[in-house]
Amino acid sequence: MNLSDSLPSILVVDDEVHSQAAMRRTLDEDFTVFTASDADEARALLERQAVSVILCDQRMPGLTGVAFLKEVRERWPDTVRIVISGYTDTEDIIAGINDAGIYQYILKPWVPDHLLQTVRTAAEAQTLQRSMNQLDLELRTSTPVLRQRVAHKLAQARSVFDFERIERGSNSPLNAVCSMAERVARYDLSVLVLGESGSGKELIARAIHYASPRGGGPFVVENCAAIPDTLLESELFGHKRGSFTGAYEDRPGLFQRANGGTVFLDEIGETSPAFQVRVLRVLQEGEVRPVGAARPVPVNVRVIAATHRDLEQRVHEGLFRKDLYYRLAGVSITVPPLRERAGDIAPIARRLVRDVGAELGRPGATLNDEALACLMGYPWPGNIRELRNEIARAVALSDGDEIQAQTFSLRVLHGQAGLAASGQAADQALSLPSSGTLSERLDAIETMVLRETLLRHRWNKTHAARELGLSRVGLRGKMVRFGLEG
Template identity: 40%
Template structure:
């Protein structure tokens, strides 16, 4: 029976291991894992039911199909209780075994897809991170949601945004969430490759294609086979090379420089740019057909000044990273300093903030980052104006007017985030809510 089943299942493309009884099978499970186990009930040394009981902890991800010539309903029910997926009575036809395994495969596939879908839904519903990016602002939650959705497909993605906003991190996150995660992720900066070399770098060349080509060379498209190619600064790719890139995206094939024929390629392309490609099209610097082929799924990354409410979260993220890298023990940023950081324009975006945090940690004397640790922040910017708008002499009324003004200013700076505003004002959250009600602040 073992030889017959092995011969049949090998023909169907399965890899097979056999055991003469339950004891031997239990021993094999200590060193190997299996998708499916076909197990007889009547065996010497350890029968099938004893095997199910003994190997229970090792069968969590394995589908077990029991077989017996002495089977009955009670035995089948008992086998199911012990963890078996199905029970087949002998004698059986070959096709019956094959269909049972196929049904089990479909069940396992649906279970995996269901778990992946639940995981993605949970993350889309409120995750503060995507890959190596963090953000609680609505604009970043929208970015994370789109990126997670598109990761399941092979559609081309065009990521736009100012320099330093994290375009490559989004591309890495999409790759890691995709079915291509086990393949390579190959980043290439189109602006950093000389124009006379970029075709060879992307598509490769054959020996003798040009002076100095003394051997065949794989291009980056071939290096990324089965994975993702990230074309950063796509707006800087030469106009003369754009038709060849368009053909790769449309036909899924490349032709190395000097080669006589093209070859198919399985690569997902994610492109990014800080340029306005629509403006580049109007001046003739970027092909319209290539733009629309790249812009299947557009993702715009907002500059940091448009998501100031993410700055506290980003600061903590970078503090934790640099504490590990530098061996420091910084705990937080002082409220006054956080107010200054949130009011800064950050023309260099996330990259500038990251560098500023690293420098501040190096310069800090205590375990809290202060204004003087940030050379880019104007300390005067965090000092409230002397004029509160109150014209009278009552200290009580003047204090109320100043509190009203500072609370409104903090809420504006944090985009309405009351928790962060309370930290900046150095009061408790309940106290802030009480004062907002007192001063009629919505």
């Protein structure tokens, strides 16, 4: 299978080999990653390979990152462009945001989770933009019958984010969360979504948007932690042509792009006082003033904010403005972490296997019972994002369509074994027996010990046999006897 046929392609342009390697490690589970050391090498690759997103270092031999991305904008305009810099040359980059059409600016040292999420969002934005451009063209040039068909396609796209489509168990704590969010969606109130990173806050925010009267309008996402203060005004409010060096045309800001729809401000708890003041002013006045504009521009948006921080505590510590907190928290919704939603793991895992399997060209991929029990026994500190990455790894490493426990990473196998040994998974296969004859209970305990040891050693029979004081033949005999031989 050629993974480049199913995964979005990313080009990393950086003259430092260790930086290339670090970004490849961060991105290669979700993307096909190409690398280049300078503009010439990158240009040659782009001539023969389409890519979704370019990550380009600002300081390189020859052309700077901004200068190269300006050329990319002219020759490959559909590519999403991101510049990375560890220097204070923000003036050149600010000018290049419009000139080179830069989607995002990332400061060094970058954080792997933030980099991965930024690139994911960029790739999704490119896919959605292409789809919307095509649909818009069809709407403007088609007959009434075709326009009706296209409108139906848009309705189907919105239904993807329906509350009923959010995977969860029958008695999930998310039922109450979704019920409350659905009731709130119909009213034009600000919403603050709280919860750990990767727990599904953006999914809830999108569902609120599409269930609201604004559902036909844009849904614009901004990762607040990723915006340097030097870029705030242009990013949030836009700018007018000629307002600064490199501003060759008008550029709408975040709130203007979301006019009539919803702005989702992710990681609002990480923002600086300058950011908080500017957002508060927009919420209070309902208007923005683009950089270089003579008068403010009215905007009509709904704001949904999210954070993994305790904002009340940050208000108490003087790190977050109290007036902005009360503006944002018209309604607060807390998404529980995955470890508190054990009943959700199975349906989410099965859905992810289907989705990831389709992406990787393995549409028949399934989880066997032991693999599912292993997933349900791990606490998932990284929540759904970590679960998705683990399943993507397992699908890629599995020899057949059936995913087995030994394809999971060591931390998941250890986590599952630890929970079972401590009695926290009493309703799973590794729990201690509470009934039966002495012989039956001893067999059950022996089965539990064998399975726990095999899981911990990732089904390496030699290592497991050595730990248990058995020969490989003896271990294999016991595995056959207790039905553990796959």
